[in-house]
Amino acid sequence: MRKILTTEAQPPQKGKPTGLPANSVGIVEPQSHTFPGPFKLACGRVLDEYTLVYETYGTLNADKSNGVLICHALSGHHHAAGYHSENDKRPGWWDHYIGPGKPIDTDKFFVVALNNLGGCHGSTGPTSINPETGKPWGPDFPPLRARDWVHSQAQLADHLGIQQWAAVVGGSLGGMQAMRWALEYPERLRHCVVIASAMKLSAQNIAFNETARQAITSDPDFRDGRYLEQETLPRHGLAVARMIGHITYLSDDGLGKKFGRELRSGTFEQGVEELVEFQVQSYLRYQGDTFSSSFDPNTYILMTRALDYFDLAREYEDDPVKAFSNARCKFFLVSFTSDWRFAPERSREIADALMHANIPVSYAEVESPMGHDAFLLPNARYENLFAAYMNNVAREENGVQSAGKKSEVPA
Amino acid sequence: MMRKDLDIIHNWIAPSTRVLDLGCGDGALLERLGKEKQVGGYGLEIDPEEIQKCVERGVNVVEQNLDNGLKNFADQSFDTVVMTQALQTLRFPHLVVEEMLRVGRECIITFPNFGQWKARWHLAVSGRMPVSDLLPYEWYDTPNIHFCTFKDFEVLCREHSWKILHRQVVSESPVSGVLKDFLPNLFGETAIYHLTR
Numbered sequence: 118m119r120k121i122l123t124t125e126a127q128p129p130q131k132g133k134p135t136g137l138p139a140n141s142v143g144i145v146e147p148q149s150h151t152f153p154g155p156f157k158l159a160c161g162r163v164l165d166e167y168t169l170v171y172e173t174y175g176t177l178n179a180d181k182s183n184g185v186l187i188c189h190a191l192s193g194h195h196h197a198a199g200y201h202s203e204n205d206k207r208p209g210w211w212d213h214y215i216g217p218g219k220p221i222d223t224d225k226f227f228v229v230a231l232n233n234l235g236g237c238h239g240s241t242g243p244t245s246i247n248p249e250t251g252k253p254w255g256p257d258f259p260p261l262r263a264r265d266w267v268h269s270q271a272q273l274a275d276h277l278g279i280q281q282w283a284a285v286v287g288g289s290l291g292g293m294q295a296m297r298w299a300l301e302y303p304e305r306l307r308h309c310v311v312i313a314s315a316m317k318l319s320a321q322n323i324a325f326n327e328t329a330r331q332a333i334t335s336d337p338d339f340r341d342g343r344y345l346e347q348e349t350l351p352r353h354g355l356a357v358a359r360m361i362g363h364i365t366y367l368s369d370d371g372l373g374k375k376f377g378r379e380l381r382s383g384t385f386e387q388g389v390e391e392l393v394e395f396q397v398q399s400y401l402r403y404q405g406d407t408f409s410s411s412f413d414p415n416t417y418i419l420m421t422r423a424l425d426y427f428d429l430a431r432e433y434e435d436d437p438v439k440a441f442s443n444a445r446c447k448f449f450l451v452s453f454t455s456d457w458r459f460a461p462e463r464s465r466e467i468a469d470a471l472m473h474a475n476i477p478v479s480y481a482e483v484e485s486p487m488g489h490d491a492f493l494l495p496n497a498r499y500e501n502l503f504a505a506y507m508n509n510v511a512r513e514e515n516g517v518q519s520a521g522k523k524s525e526v527p528a
Numbered sequence: 529m530m531r532k533d534l535d536i537i538h539n540w541i542a543p544s545t546r547v548l549d550l551g552c553g554d555g556a557l558l559e560r561l562g563k564e565k566q567v568g569g570y571g572l573e574i575d576p577e578e579i580q581k582c583v584e585r586g587v588n589v590v591e592q593n594l595d596n597g598l599k600n601f602a603d604q605s606f607d608t609v610v611m612t613q614a615l616q617t618l619r620f621p622h623l624v625v626e627e628m629l630r631v632g633r634e635c636i637i638t639f640p641n642f643g644q645w646k647a648r649w650h651l652a653v654s655g656r657m658p659v660s661d662l663l664p665y666e667w668y669d670t671p672n673i674h675f676c677t678f679k680d681f682e683v684l685c686r687e688h689s690w691k692i693l694h695r696q697v698v699s700e701s702p703v704s705g706v707l708k709d710f711l712p713n714l715f716g717e718t719a720i721y722h723l724t725r
Contacts, residue, residue, distance in 0.1 A: 473605070479588050481591050
């Protein structure tokens with residue numbers, strides 16, 4: 118696990134090694150900062166201190182007004198764009214949308230991506246050492262809610278000297294955090310970009326999450342969550358959990374187009390006893406196995422619980438209009454037609470609530486066969502819309518700077 | 529260039545009010561209303577290319593199919609609901625106008641006049657459905673499925689007891705521009721109606 122302790126934000130390295138794409142942010146280095154507590158959590162418990170690992174891309178301007186915060190989804194982390202080394206096979210998880218000339222243009226914006234509290238990529242979480250016991254937190258790590266992430270992200274903004282984000286951006290669970298930002302810190306963001314998200318999960322969504330958690334906890338190696346202390350790992354359970362999740366991130370159509378009923382091995386021939394293996398089986402197993410060797414099972418449980426808990430309007434008398442009435446920023450929403458995990462209907466509910474609350478919002482329903490995963494993947498319409506919106510955010514940003522004022526009146 | 533009907537609508541909308549623009553196209557009207565009259569609001573559109581243009585202009589646009597109604601909007605939640613050149617594309621135009629008057633205190637509707645002399649001439653002489661610069665489609669591929677004339681629309685207003693606050697007829701050609709005042713249903717190209725309940 119990567120842990121590099123630097124306390125100051127550093128500009129990304131300029132020189133791009135040959136071999137990396139020209140529109141990449143290039144080689145990036147994670148940074149981390151430890152925040153002194155006490156940090157009170159929504160569950161009532163308090164962390165004495167916590168560490169967040171993050172990456173930044175682009176340059177923070179003189180009045181620190183061009184910051185864009187990227188909130189990650191269930192299995193995301195701080196490595197959203199660029200490469201960690203020249204030999205890196207894959208760039209960060211949202212590299213297609215973050216970089217020079219890309220929708221979140223690092224020539225214009227100072228982009229901050231972090232690993233959320235409770236994560237397993239270097240930020241304080243279940244794999245960290247509990248200072249009280251000297252052992253890994255494991256299942257004793259306090260349950261978190263989206264608002265805990267938002268409050269810790271606000272402390273990160275303070276640390277970076279960013280009083281107000283040009284935009285807070287997130288897909289899926291990341292979109293939930295972005296919306297929570299708009300309600301908890303209305304003065305600290307000018308735009309809220311919410312992609313393939315929802316104001317709360319449906320019963321079906323919670324059911325999938327519970328099945329995934331059961332897969333993990335019923336693995337004999339789970340050991341009540343104390344697998345690190347006992348030097349085991351419920352690898353199989355986590356792989357199954359990921360397989361379940363993965364199916365829900367894709368569409369029936371998308372899976373069909375990609376794999377159909379193609380065989381990887383075996384035969385249907387009569388008189389030959391050789392079991393068939395469909396391509397989709399091996400694909401899913403590969404996804405599960407890859408994930409289970411890089412993700413912490415307790416973190417997966419923690420993240421899915423945070424998803425289940427999220428209900429934007431809960432403390433606003435269950436009235437989304439009342440909730441959004443607190444927002445002062447403009448909203449941009451995108452959903453994808455074949456996404457059944459965070460269906461377009463969920464985004465329309467957000468758009469409706471925002472319009473009722475008289476908050477500026479634009480919403481597009483993008484045609485895609487890729488299911489929920491579409492928000493991470495190339496798609497010409499999505500890219501053009503996203504770029505056009507962010508371009509205005511940047512242009513407005515320049516206008517704001519020349520006018521010398523920060524606030525603006527929503528249309 | 530701004531269409532003439534948009535100029536007139538611009539004049540009829542009071543400053544600092546709230547507008548919902550159905551089938552808002554590229555967002556030109558909303559942008560102008562926002563800049564010149566501090567009018568806020570939203571456009572509804574289903575064409576991806578038009579939505580893209582709205583986002584580029586910084587106009588609030590929401591992807592929504594008008595044929596599915598305006599159920600997601602509360603009664604009297606807008607000052608004015610506008611619909612330009614879209615009435616004839618709807619499956620149930622009269623129901624949409626009802627909805628517009630439920631959601632808005634007033635509504636402004638523009639539509640092409642099928643009773644204009646060119647259309648009448650085309651049908652009378654060639655015996656075929658009119659195709660013109662303004663309505664450049666063949667009958668089988670046209671999005672315009674419910675044409676009407678000014679007279680037809682006035683009848684609809686009467687039947688539903690919708691009050692006509694203003695009506696205006698516009699025509700792009702200078703000759704028709706004069707004649708339309710005398711014989712609007714024969715020489716007017718586009719009708720603009722300002723309605724309330």
